[in-house]
Amino acid sequence: MQIHLDQKDVSIIGKDLLEYAETLSEALGMDTLNILKEMKAGDLNHLILTFNHYFSDYIELLDSDHRMSS
Incomplete structure (x- = not known):
């Protein structure tokens, strides 16, 4: 599964990932x-990075242009 994170509204990224x-x-x-x-x-x-550590086998985080590094 891929999740696209809206880099225009970074204030909600943390809440969503939690x-x-x-x-x-x-x-x-x-x-x-x-x-x-x-x-x-x-x-x-x-x-x-912590989210990726635990969940990168299940979810790939993407920003508007590319995969977010882990």
Whole structure:
């Protein structure tokens, strides 16, 4: 599955990724609270890298031009 992130509204990217992470981690039987805590432990770039660390096998994050690096 691919998720396209709207780079024009970066204020909602973090919130959206946290919601995806919560849903996915619960569905996959992962430690949701620790994953969300880790994602929130830094800036937006850290949040994206952490999301990719846990979920890149299931979701590919895309910005308007290309795949977001992991």
